[in-house]
Amino acid sequence: MRDIFEAELTQLGEDLVAMSHLVEHAVTNAGVALLTGDLGLAESVIADDIAIDALEREVDERCVGLLAQQAPVATDLRVVVTALRMSASLERMGDLARHVAQVARGRYPRQAVPQSLAGTFAEMHDAAVRVARRTATLLESRDLALAESIETDDDLLDELHEDVFTAMLGGSWSASTQETIDTTLLSRFYERFGDHGVSVARRVVYLVTGVSADDLDRSAI
Numbered sequence: 001m002r003d004i005f006e007a008e009l010t011q012l013g014e015d016l017v018a019m020s021h022l023v024e025h026a027v028t029n030a031g032v033a034l035l036t037g038d039l040g041l042a043e044s045v046i047a048d049d050i051a052i053d054a055l056e057r058e059v060d061e062r063c064v065g066l067l068a069q070q071a072p073v074a075t076d077l078r079v080v081v082t083a084l085r086m087s088a089s090l091e092r093m094g095d096l097a098r099h100v101a102q103v104a105r106g107r108y109p110r111q112a113v114p115q116s117l118a119g120t121f122a123e124m125h126d127a128a129v130r131v132a133r134r135t136a137t138l139l140e141s142r143d144l145a146l147a148e149s150i151e152t153d154d155d156l157l158d159e160l161h162e163d164v165f166t167a168m169l170g171g172s173w174s175a176s177t178q179e180t181i182d183t184t185l186l187s188r189f190y191e192r193f194g195d196h197g198v199s200v201a202r203r204v205v206y207l208v209t210g211v212s213a214d215d216l217d218r219s220a221i
Contacts, residue, residue, distance in 0.1 A: 005066070009066075009076070012062055012063065012066075012079070015059045015087075016059065016139050017136065017140050019052055019055045019091070020132070020136035020139050020200075021136050022048070022051055022052045022094065023052060023090055023097065023132050023135070024129070024133050024136050025048075026045050026052070026098065027093070027096075027097040028132070029042075029045045029097075030045045030097040030098070031100065033045065033100075034103065034104040034111070034112060034113060034121065034125070034186070035111070035118065035121065035125060036111075037108060037109060037111045039109075041101075042102070042108070045097060045098060046101050046105065049094050049095065049098040052091055052094035053091060053094070059087040063081075063083055063087075079207060082207055085203055086139075086199075089196040089197075089199040089200050093132070096196070097193070099185070099189050100189050100190070103186055107182065112183075113182075113186065114175045116175075120163055120164060120167070121186065121187075121190075123156075123160055124157060124160045124187070124190040127157050127160070127190075128153075128193050130149075131150055131153045131154065131157075132193075134146045134150050135150060135201065139200070142208050144208060144209075146201070147202070147204060150201040151198055154195060154198045158194070161188070161191040164184075164187040168183060
């Protein structure tokens with residue numbers, strides 16, 4: 001019975017890693033679609049989000065089954081509950097990448113980002129891709145140094161988010177109403193993407209160290 005339980009826990013971990021790689025792929029392609037106006041790439045991100053959603057359902061069902069059938073305690077319970085929360089964050093990261101792609105698709109053949117902020121959004125894209133890549137590696141390796149680097153990139157995304165609003169509130173902002181709405185939403189999508197990456201990172205720290213992340217994780221609720 002214990003062997004079966006261990007195998008289920010191993011599969012949980014593998015599913016989370018698989019989700020994280022799909023998220024990395026999604027946010028990478030969504031950002032490229034946004035910055036280049038690539039319609040086909042945007043549509044592929046939107047279509048592929050279903051795979052992330054499906055994996056989240058599998059993880060949730062597996063976790064519920066383990067809780068009901070195995071009644072885990074102590075460390076095992078911590079692993080199952082944490083997996084549930086991480087899968088929710090990864091699914092949300094996939095949704096945010098999809099939202100970026102949807103904005104890119106909605107403005108085709110134009111680019112959604114005003115030229116004046118193209119550099120800022122290119123930096124946001126790079127930071128979000130690093131968050132996704134490091135999150136995937138962290139889930140595989142449990143290297144806590146990566147958790148710190150994810151926090152650093154999230155801080156950068158927060159700063160860039162503020163830069164976007166500073167630009168929009170400045171006297172030289174001349175974009176259309178639609179561009180203003182798109183810019184506001186896109187900046188928020190990237191900022192929240194970083195928050196959810198931090199959520200996953202802190203929960204890995206919790207698994208490895210046993211230090212509760214509940215008080216540290218409220219920004220990603």
